[in-house]
Amino acid sequence: MLIVTIVLGAAACLFAILYGLQVSQTRRLMQKLRQLNNEERSQLVTMSFPSKLNQELVIEINRLIHAKEQMARSYQWNEKKFHQGISNISHDMRTPLTAILGYLHMLNQGKVTHQEQANYLRIVEKRARSLHRLIADFYDLSRLDEGEYALESTLIDVNEIGLNLLAEVYDDFEASGFQVEASLPPAAPKVVADANAVHRVIENVLQNAKKHGKNKLLVDSKVESGSIVMSFSNGSEVITKQELSHVFDRSYTTSSSRTNDSTGLGLSICKTLLSQMGHNIKADYAEGIFTITIFWNIESEEYNNEEAKSK
Template sequence: MLFLGLAFSIIIIFLGYKLFYAERQISSLIKQLSVINKNKSGGKITIGLSNKKIELLAEEINETIVIRKQSEAERMKVENDLKQTIANMSHDLRTPLTSIIGYLQFLKLDELSENEKKEYLEIAEHRAKSLEKLLNDFYELSLIESLDYEINMEKLNINKILQEIILGRYADFAERDITPNIEITSNTLYVMAEKKSLERIIENLLSNAIKYGKDKIDICLKEEKGGMLLTFSNTFTSLTEEDMENIFDRFYMADKTRSGRGTGLGLAIVKGLVEKMNGTISSDIKGDMFNIYCSFQIIN
């Protein structure tokens, strides 16, 4: 009996110690969490190694802290991107609006000749159309980036669509005095895409090359690794690593003066449409050529 009583006492003392130690660990967890939450830091919980369940709890808490920190960083990035978008849009809206208002005020002057009035009216109309394009592009991009934007996919012959769009831009090439180097595979390539969206992608990439290309434009469509690769390349005057990192961002322009040659939304629209249709898009610089690569899976 004495032995049983002694054994029972030892067990009670051991369990009491385990409970006391567990309570200390839990109190430590609460205190550390309180400090982390108060300071809004990304620190992690530390504990002893005697209780597996408390260890697992601490690991889960630490994982939650990491996720919260990542979410906070993403939220800050979204807020900064939104602020930058609003700032850029405000600038790009204000520029044509100020010009339109200025020329309309000129038109009120009595001493203007009819020719001058006609000239000022044409300039104001041109600025108004630029403003309309900016608003239309921004509206389109906002729709594309919405979660409920619908894409009606169908089987499309991308060779045919590309050829038709290139032929339709012949006058633009002639105006820039550029003869494009065109390489389109003889194999007919079919992709699953929405026709109007695929046409918009090609139109925007072609417009970008024509608008900013210095003196040479290459267009290539080929089959690669079970998919198709569409490449638009053009010589350029000045692009930096920063430009490459941000080229598909909303309102981003390599021209820091924002001189009005574009809205800064064309490539953002392209990226949004490509990704909506399960494609990929990227860019790089090789030698004196700026390249944009667009790829989709080929279907039979």
């Protein structure tokens, strides 16, 4: 009887100890959870002698802590990009507006010659067009984000659109000191895309080359691995790997391009439009040459039927 009493007493003591540990661990976990809710940054939860149940709970709490910290870092990064974007937008809008107001003030003074007046009006028109294009870019990006940019998929000859646009800007490129060479075969397969969006994409790439490029522009198109690979290569100042990784970011421009009437939105619009149409784009830089390459997917039903007939 005495032995039974001793055993029961020992068991009761052991139970009390284990219960006390359980209560202590649970309180500690509750404290960590309160810290997690009240602090911006929390340490991972650890326990000296966790039970199996508490160990699983600790793992889940630590996963929650990791997720919270990742969300906080992501929020801070997005907040930084947002403020930088606002700063860039303000700069891009202020620059042409300041020029327009300045030249209009000089014109209103009535102290300029007819030649100066004509020159000032040309500058005002150029800056006004720049501002209009900037506002249009912001509007289009907003529509793309909201899914309100209507895209009508049809079979499009992207090389024909490229040739027509290149013909329109050829004289402007030559006047800016570019040597232009193009190879856009007229018999290339058609791709499934929206005609207006294709026009916008190629136009933006050409504008980007004219604004930031120099010396030469090489435009090439070839069929390769189920795609029309269309490349635009131009002479360029040195572009670092970091700058290259951001060329499709919104409102991103190098510091030097900020003096070159740049909005930093053109290539971002290109990437968004191409992605929504099922195509792709990338940027490369090597030995003074900057290249934008568009991959137009030609795996359309018509193309597949034509391939089958040729075989």
